[in-house]
Structures are given as structure tokens and as C-alpha cells.
Amino acid sequence: MMPLDLVLWLPLAGVLLLALVPDHRIAGRINVAVAAATFAASVWLAWNVLRTGPEMSPGKLFYIDAFNVYLVALTAFVGMTTAVFSRPYMEHEVGRGRVGRQRMRLYHAMYQGFLFAMLLALTTNNMGVLWVAMEAATLTTVLLVSLYRTPESVEAAWKYFILCGVGIAQALFGTVLLYFAAERRLGAEHGDTLLWSVLHNHAAQLDPAVLAIAFVFLLVGYGTKVGLVPLHNWLPDAHSEGPTPMSAVLSGLLLNVALYALVRVKMLVDGSLHTQLAGHLMMGFGLVSFLVAGLFLHRQHDIKRMFSYSSIEHMGLMTFAFGIGGALATFAALLHMTVHSLTKSAIFVTVGHAAQIAGTQQIEHIRGLILTQPPVGWGLLAGTLAIAGFPPFGVFMSEFLVLNATMKSWPWLTVPLLLGLVIAFAGLLRHLQPMVYGIPPAGQVRVRANMLPVAVHLALVLWLGLSIPLFLSGWFEQATRLISGGLSL
Amino acid sequence: MHLSALNLYGQGILVSAALVLFTSFVMLAQTRIQPLIYAFAWQGALLSVTTALVALVSGHSHLYISALLTFGLKALLIPWMLYRMARRLHIQREVETVSHPSLIMLAGAVLVVFCYYVALPVAQLSTLVTRNTIAVSMATVLLGMLLMITRRAAVAQVIGFMSIENGLFFAAVASTYGMPMIVELGVAFDVLVAAVLFGIFFFQIRASIDSLDIDRLNRLSEKAE
Numbered sequence: 001m002m003p004l005d006l007v008l009w010l011p012l013a014g015v016l017l018l019a020l021v022p023d024h025r026i027a028g029r030i031n032v033a034v035a036a037a038t039f040a041a042s043v044w045l046a047w048n049v050l051r052t053g054p055e056m057s058p059g060k061l062f063y064i065d066a067f068n069v070y071l072v073a074l075t076a077f078v079g080m081t082t083a084v085f086s087r088p089y090m091e092h093e094v095g096r097g098r099v100g101r102q103r104m105r106l107y108h109a110m111y112q113g114f115l116f117a118m119l120l121a122l123t124t125n126n127m128g129v130l131w132v133a134m135e136a137a138t139l140t141t142v143l144l145v146s147l148y149r150t151p152e153s154v155e156a157a158w159k160y161f162i163l164c165g166v167g168i169a170q171a172l173f174g175t176v177l178l179y180f181a182a183e184r185r186l187g188a189e190h191g192d193t194l195l196w197s198v199l200h201n202h203a204a205q206l207d208p209a210v211l212a213i214a215f216v217f218l219l220v221g222y223g224t225k226v227g228l229v230p231l232h233n234w235l236p237d238a239h240s241e242g243p244t245p246m247s248a249v250l251s252g253l254l255l256n257v258a259l260y261a262l263v264r265v266k267m268l269v270d271g272s273l274h275t276q277l278a279g280h281l282m283m284g285f286g287l288v289s290f291l292v293a294g295l296f297l298h299r300q301h302d303i304k305r306m307f308s309y310s311s312i313e314h315m316g317l318m319t320f321a322f323g324i325g326g327a328l329a330t331f332a333a334l335l336h337m338t339v340h341s342l343t344k345s346a347i348f349v350t351v352g353h354a355a356q357i358a359g360t361q362q363i364e365h366i367r368g369l370i371l372t373q374p375p376v377g378w379g380l381l382a383g384t385l386a387i388a389g390f391p392p393f394g395v396f397m398s399e400f401l402v403l404n405a406t407m408k409s410w411p412w413l414t415v416p417l418l419l420g421l422v423i424a425f426a427g428l429l430r431h432l433q434p435m436v437y438g439i440p441p442a443g444q445v446r447v448r449a450n451m452l453p454v455a456v457h458l459a460l461v462l463w464l465g466l467s468i469p470l471f472l473s474g475w476f477e478q479a480t481r482l483i484s485g486g487l488s489l
Numbered sequence: 490m491h492l493s494a495l496n497l498y499g500q501g502i503l504v505s506a507a508l509v510l511f512t513s514f515v516m517l518a519q520t521r522i523q524p525l526i527y528a529f530a531w532q533g534a535l536l537s538v539t540t541a542l543v544a545l546v547s548g549h550s551h552l553y554i555s556a557l558l559t560f561g562l563k564a565l566l567i568p569w570m571l572y573r574m575a576r577r578l579h580i581q582r583e584v585e586t587v588s589h590p591s592l593i594m595l596a597g598a599v600l601v602v603f604c605y606y607v608a609l610p611v612a613q614l615s616t617l618v619t620r621n622t623i624a625v626s627m628a629t630v631l632l633g634m635l636l637m638i639t640r641r642a643a644v645a646q647v648i649g650f651m652s653i654e655n656g657l658f659f660a661a662v663a664s665t666y667g668m669p670m671i672v673e674l675g676v677a678f679d680v681l682v683a684a685v686l687f688g689i690f691f692f693q694i695r696a697s698i699d700s701l702d703i704d705r706l707n708r709l710s711e712k713a714e
Contacts, residue, residue: 128672135679142686151697155706158690165650172657180664194669209610237709
């Protein structure tokens with residue numbers, strides 16, 4: 001169990017260490033080193049799982065299967081590349097006087113704390129610990145959203161705290177009901193009744209009436225964190241007002257982890273209910289989020305706000321796909337989780353640089369990036385085209401698969417889906433064009449930018465669009481079989 | 490289900506559960522900050538008494554630890570932190586104007602009836618002595634939400650938030666004699682951290698808008714400019 005221990009202990013040690021380092025330059029380097037070590041450990045873990053199959057820790061508290069192993073690696077990877085981006089970016093912010101040294105200590109410690117919370121949520125087998133970790137992910141990031149202490153950022157952080165806090169409280173109620181249903185059938189003697197693996201094995205015996213109520217609470221709870229409309233209000237604010245590395249990990253990782261929790265719950269509920277209730281609810285919420293967020297893209301003035309609406313849109317699409325529930329749709333959703341996470345974090349990295357070049361996040365003042373600093377301009381162009389679903393990027397692949405699956409099982413839903421894709425495409429492109437081409441305004445200066453993370457992410461997305469490596473498709477297929485209930489592709 | 494069929498401790502559980510619900514209504518009606526904090530502390534204390542009684546009746550000794558944890562956290566530490574914060578911000582005597590106070594109380598009553606309706610299938614399945622209180626715990630959660638919706642003062646919202654947590658803990662005790670210890674400790678830790686963060690936020694909000702009136706946090710919205 002060595003690699004799993006490392007994956008969790010490294011970021012936790014990072015929190016303690018970084019809380020003690022007063023110099024933000026050194027802390028930035030330590031942050032990168034710890035994140036890189038965590039990624040190495042996660043690759044080791046993935047290698048072990050690839051060779052020997054699902055792993056259960058001795059105390060049964062942790063469980064790694066095909067569904068979460070690639071998410072662990074993805075989380076650690078994006079955590080590492082964002083840390084690489086964060087170092088020069090935050091130094092620039094300190095230089096501009098937007099944030100003091102004391103707060104940089106908080107920033108670095110909480111960055112690792114956030115990674116720890118997400119890795120804990122992904123690896124744990126205990127539904128209660130999953131909830132604790134999700135709440136901890138909110139708690140670690142809420143002070144980072146208000147890091148700049150502007151009235152807007154404080155407001156965004158308060159909204160984030162209250163909405164996510166209350167939302168996730170519903171999920172705890174759902175977890176209590178889950179425990180209640182399990183305890184009646186299995187007894188509380190072992191103390192492992194809240195373990196996902198145990199619940200999943202006995203799902204058919206759990207009381208359907210209680211599980212249906214539990215699912216509604218869990219959907220609202222974790223759905224708030226996924227950013228499903230109408231529970232999404234916190235998301236654009238928190239993403240746009242916090243420091244950009246935070247936006248990258250919130251959009252790229254936190255939303256994924258929340259959706260992961262929801263899908264784990266859906267697997268239990270499906271096993272008990274034998275109806276499509278959970279799937280239909282997720283389809284409804286997903287489709288509404290997808291369409292509403294696509295429309296909101298058109299009226300944005302803040303570049304980070306715009307891309308956070310794009311995140312809501314994509315999370316809606318994934319929720320919809322998981323809701324359809326067949327093998328094809330599930331496979332597409334798993335792929336989309338991966339490519340969206342990679343693309344969106346790359347975009348936020350680029351957007352961070354673009355905002356530093358222009359000195360503002362207002363779209364109308366960001367002009368002519370390609371002329372001012374070509375790598376940033378081209379990066380933004382490529383990233384936005386990728387997220388809008390342009391072939392041959394991976395996002396196109398997964399969206400195409402979702403569309404296919406919809407045509408098979410819900411033909412008339414293809415119409416709103418296609419419409420939504422076009423609306424979102426237009427919404428992104430109309431803002432993008434003047435930002436990257438256009439004439440740069442006077443006073444727009446180049447900044448020190450590390451575009452390596454962006455290039456690596458986009459290359460990976462391109463690769464996934466052209467061909468999915470064998471080990472990854474193997475995991476996707478196993479996870480698909482697990483989630484969609486024994487069906488093969 | 491008949492009250493007369495319950496033994497003395499069983500009746501005690503019901504009485505203290507009813508008192509927890511009562512404190513929820515007191516908080517809903519209380520517009521002064523300081524008494525609001527006291528009412529919240531009382532809710533925590535009554536909750537821990539209920540938990541201790543359940544532990545006594547059911548023989549689940551780990552519930553004693555939960556009861557102690559609740560008492561320390563919800564009846565002493567968090568109210569004390571809030572009280573100290575209110576004094577440092579000089580808001581403990583502030584009176585909030587709440588619109589339609591009687592309508593809010595009525596809405597609270599409707600919520601309680603609604604909770605009894607929703608919890609019916611769950612309570613019918615349960616065989617625990619606490620099955621009659623599942624609806625009460627759910628009502629505590631929803632009344633906490635109602636408190637948050639109807640108030641504008643940041644402190645009142647935080648108390649609503651914490652009272653939701655009280656309701657959730659109560660739900661766990663009432664329906665399953667508490668969650669596994671590791672989960673309960675984790676939740677308690679999260680609540681404690683949340684309380685500390687809320688304290689930090691009071692000062693940040695105060696510094697940014699010179700008030701603790703949440704309605705004045707209105708810079709971010711989706712309006713066309």
C-alpha cells in the first residue's frame with residue numbers, strides 16, 4: 001500500500017511545511033516539488049492498479065478501482081502543472097502589491113490542503129469520509145477566493161462558503177439516510193456499513209424508498225459543488241474573483257471530484273431501485289445546466305467569469321451523459337471528465353497570463369494578444385477551440401460520443417443538445433476573436449509566462465482526440481462496466 | 490408509538506427533542522444578536538442531553554463521546570467564539586428588522602408538518618427508540634435554512650448554518666444512533682474549522698463594506714452593464 005500512503009501523506013506534509021516557510025519564493029518551489037512528488041506517487045499507484053487490479057487498503061478505508069485511479073492521477077497531474085504555473089504568476093501578483101507575504105504563506109499551505117482534500121475524497125471507500133473531504137475542499141479554498149481582499153472577492157468567498165456549506169449539508173443528510181438504510185439490512189456490528197464497497201455489494205437489499213429520498217438529498221448536496229443550475233450561483237463568482245491558479249484547480253478538479261461523488265452514489269441507488277429515477281434526475285439537471293450556461297456565455301464581460309460558465313456547461317453535459325447511463329454514454333462522460341479537466345485548467349493558466357498582460361479581466365480591454373505575446377495568444381486560441389469542441393481535440397471526441405448515445409436512447413433530446421453546443425460555440429468564439437486578433441491597445445506589455453503546462457495539457461487533449469492509449473481505455477471500459485451495470489461496450 | 494407505552498427515559502428523549510425544536514423557533518423569532526447566540530448555545534446543550542439520554546437507553550457507549558463533543562463544541566466553544574466576536578465588532582446589542590415575522594413563524598410551523606410527512610416512510614422502517622424524533626431532526630435542518638434565508642446579518646446567517654449542522658447531527662443520532670466514530674470526528678473538525686473561518690470572514694466583510702449586512706454584498710450579479 002506504499003504508493004497510496006504517499007499520495008495522501010505528501011500533500012498533508014506539504015500543508016504543515018508550507019505553513020512554516022515565510023519566504024514566498026522558496027515556498028513556491030517547495031509547492032512545485034511536493035506536487036510533483038505527489039504526482040509521481042500517483043503514477044506509481046496507477047501502475048500497481050494496472051498490473052494487479054483494484055486495491056483495498058488493509059483497514060478497508062481506501063479503495064482504488066478503475067473509476068478513481070485515473071482521476072487520482074489526473075488530479076495529481078493538474079495539481080502539479082498548476083503549481084508550476086502558480087510560482088511565477090503569484091510572484092508577479094506579489095510584485096504588483098495585490099497580495100502580501102503573510103497571505104502567500106496561507107496560499108501555499110491551503111493549495112496543498114486542497115489537493116489533499118480532493119485526493120482523500122477520491123481514494124476513500126467510506127461515504128462519510130467522502131463527505132468530510134468534500135467539505136474540507138470548500139474550507140481550504142474559501143480563504144483563497146478572498147485572497148485579494150477586494151470587496152468583490154470577499155463577497156464571492158462569502159457566497160461560496162454559505163451556498164456550498166448549506167448545499168453540502170444536504171449531502172450529509174443523504175449520507176445519514178444511506179447509513180440508515182444500510183444498517184437496517186447489514187447491522188452495525190462491523191462498523192463498515194458506510195463503506196462504499198460493502199454498500200455496493202448489498203445494494204439490492206437496501207430499502208428503495210429510503211434510498212430514493214437519500215439520492216435527492218445527495219444530488220442537491222454534491223450537485224451544488226458540481227455547479228448544476230440552479231445551484232450554480234457561487235461558481236462564476238468564486239472562479240472569477242480568486243487568484244487564477246485557484247480558478248484552474250477549482251474548475252479542472254473540484255467539479256470533477258464532486259461529480260465523481262455523485263456517480264458513486266448513483267451506482268448504489270441504481271442497484272437498489274432498479275428504475276431510472278436517479279438517471280432521469282441527473283439528465284434533467286444536466287441538460288438544464290448545459291443550456292442555461294451556454295446562453296449565459298454570451299453576456300459575459302469578465303474573461304474568467306465567461307470560462308467558468310463554460311465549466312458549468314461542460315459539467316452539465318457530463319451529468320447528462322452519466323444520467324443516460326448506457327455503456328456508450330458512460331464511456332463518453334468518463335472521457336469528457338478527463339479532457340475537460342485538462343483543457344479547462346490549461347485555459348485558466350492562459351487566461352491568467354492574458355489578464356496580467358492587459359492588466360484587467362474585462363474582455364473588452366483584452367485585445368490583440370497574438371501581437372503582444374504570441375504564445376499566450378495562440379494558447380488561448382487553441383484552448384478555446386479545444387473546449388468549444390473543435391476536432392481533432394479530445395473534447396470533440398467525447399461530445400460526439402455523447403451525441404451518439406443520445407441519438408440511440410433519447411432521439412428527440414439530440415435537438416436541444418445540438419442547439420446548446422452551437423450556442424456555446426458561438427458564445428465563446430464571439431468573445432475570443434477580438435481578444436486574440438484585434439489591435440493591442442497602447443501600454444499592453446509582455447509578462448513572464450510559462451506556457452509549458454498549457455502546451456503539455458493541450459498536447460494530451462489532442463492525443464486523446466486522436467487515439468486513447470490502451471491502459472486508459474482499459475480503465476474507462478472497466479469503469480463503464482462498473483457504472484452502467486455489467487454492460488460491455 | 491404511544492407515549493404512554495414509552496418508559497421514562499424514552500419520554501425524556503422526546504421531551505428534550507421537542508425542546509431542541511423549540512429553540513429553533515426561538516432563534517427564528519429572536520432579532521437581537523446576543524440572545525440569538527444564547528438560544529443557539531441552549532440548542533447545543535439540549536442536543537447533547539438528548540444524545541446522552543439516547544446513549545443511556547440504547548447502551549451505545551460511543552454516543553456519550555458524541556454527546557460530550559457536541560456539548561463542548563456547540564454549547565460552549567462556538568457560542569463563546571461568536572459572543573466574543575460580536576463584542577469585538579460591537580454588534581451584540583444590534584436589533585435586526587425582520588420583515589413579516591409572524592409569516593416566518595407560520596412558515597416554520599408548516600415546515601415541521603412537512604417534515605413529519607416526508608419522514609413517515611423512514612420512521613415506519615425504524616425500530617429504534619428515537620424513531621419519533623427523526624422528523625424533529627429534519628425540521629431543525631429546515632428551520633436553520635429558513636433562519637438563513639430570512640436574515641441579513643452575517644452573524645445570524647452563521648447561527649443558521651450551525652443550527653443546520655445541529656439538525657444533521659441530531660438526524661444521525663435519531664435514525665442510526667450516530668455515524669461511525671471516524672466520520673463524526675471528521676464532521677466535528679470541519680464544523681470547528683468552519684466556525685473559525687466565519688470569524689475571519691466577519692472582519693473581512695466589515696473591512697470591505699463597513700457593515701455586516703449581507704444585503705449590501707451585491708456587487709457581483711448577472712446584470713447587463
